[in-house]
Each structure stands twice: as structure tokens, then as C-alpha cells.
Amino acid sequence: MKKLMLELDGTDPSKLSMARLTDYLRELVELFGSQDDVHFDSITEGCVCLNTWVKDEKYPHVLNRVREAAQGIGPKRARKAYAQLSALMEQDRVDGVLQAADVSILQFPKAKTSPPPMVVIKQGSVQGRLYIVGGKDETIPVRLEGAGGETLLCEADTALAEQLGKLLFKQVRVHGKGEWESRPHGGWRLRKMFIQSYEKLEKSSLRSAVTQLKDLGGITWSEMDDPHGTIQNLRG
Structure with a gap:
């Protein structure tokens, strides 16, 4: 041993x-x-x-x-x-x-001497694989798995949770008021979000995403703030 x-x-x-x-x-x-x-x-x-x-x-x-x-x-x-x-x-x-x-x-990344995190509350969106919707209180716990395997902690009211329950194990994007925490080595981490709306993401190929951009009036990369993000959103 x-x-x-x-x-x-x-x-x-x-x-x-x-x-x-x-x-x-x-x-x-x-x-x-x-x-x-x-x-x-x-x-x-x-x-x-x-x-x-x-x-x-x-x-x-x-x-x-x-x-x-x-x-x-x-x-x-x-x-x-x-x-x-x-x-x-x-x-x-x-x-x-x-x-x-x-x-x-x-x-592991050092964190002991890092300054206390800055916390902000603002509207935002996250997406991932929905794998938990459940609870017996008026506010229902919702869990998504992010692209890096991280757990995204969310909540929803009972009406919205009932709708989300039909999308278990599907890719979704949720929108709402989130509590965000600064990370010691840069960037932000979601602490918790109260979901106010959502959408199911449909997976598509890169070719399909480019075709959608053309249908929207052509690919004008120079006019986009985040062309790669736009393609990712279209692909789901």
C-alpha cells in the first residue's frame, strides 16, 4: 500500500x-x-x-x-x-x-492569502446540462453541469421548476438574478442564481451555425463584439 x-x-x-x-x-x-x-x-x-x-x-x-x-x-x-x-x-x-x-x-491553485472575494448581484445567464430539479419548498433547487464539469447552483419558483423538469438531462440556458463572486486568479464564479426564464438549446454543427448567420444577413465579423460567442450560441 x-x-x-x-x-x-x-x-x-x-x-x-x-x-x-x-x-x-x-x-x-x-x-x-x-x-x-x-x-x-x-x-x-x-x-x-x-x-x-x-x-x-x-x-x-x-x-x-x-x-x-x-x-x-x-x-x-x-x-x-x-x-x-x-x-x-x-x-x-x-x-x-x-x-x-x-x-x-x-x-492546487493557491488561495490562502487571496483577498476576500468581491460579490456582485446582477442579471445574467448561464448554460449547461440540467440534471436536478427538485425540492418541497416554494423555492426549488435547480442544478446545471457547466462546460467544465462545474456545478451551477440555481433556484426557481414552482411553476418554472415544473417546466424545467421536462428538460432533465437536456442542455439549457437560464436567465435570472445571480450572485457572482470574483475569483483569486481572475474571472467570476456564480454562487447562486434565481431563474426567471430559460430556453432549451438545440445542438447543431458548425456548418449549420454558419448557415444560420448567412440567413440572418451575412457574416459581418468586424461588426460583431464576440463572433466566436455568437457561433457558440447558435450551436447551443
């Missing part, structure tokens, strides 16, 4: 709730893969160090999977888990390092 440790520098067990610990462990399982061959051992105090053991024959596979995910290649579930772990660390303002003995295997 080989030992792998995820060290979270910037927190300690008294600050990390059991629910949050579960979030980290869940994504770590997806990042490693080989679920029957990876075992949780303990938490080392000081910072928070999650200790795991990997069977010898699976160890090279796990290391390769982790490194590929950090480079944006390899299995989609591993890439999504890496992105989710990075997001958790960013939200908690901790620096994460994956280690084997005294060797650093992977350094």
Missing part, C-alpha cells in the same frame, strides 16, 4: 465541519478513481491532512489520473473532481497540496 495525503493549509479540524470534510473526501474519491483500491486512513492535525492508502498495483494509475486531471485531460469525472476540489479550496481560502511521503505530487 502506498500513502497519499491531501494537505489543506489554512484551516484545522476545529474549523472544518463534518459536512465540508465530506465534500472534500467525495471529490477526492472521484479524482483518484479505483474506488475499491483507495482507502481513507485518518486526519492529521495541525493543518488538515487527509491520509489515504492506495494498493500498490493501482498507485501508478491513480498518480497518472491525478496529473492528467490537473492538466485538463483524461477522464471527465477526474477533471470535474479536480475543478470541484479547487473550488472548495478557493471558497475556504486554503492551499492544497497532494503529497506522497515527502514528495509533492500536485499543488
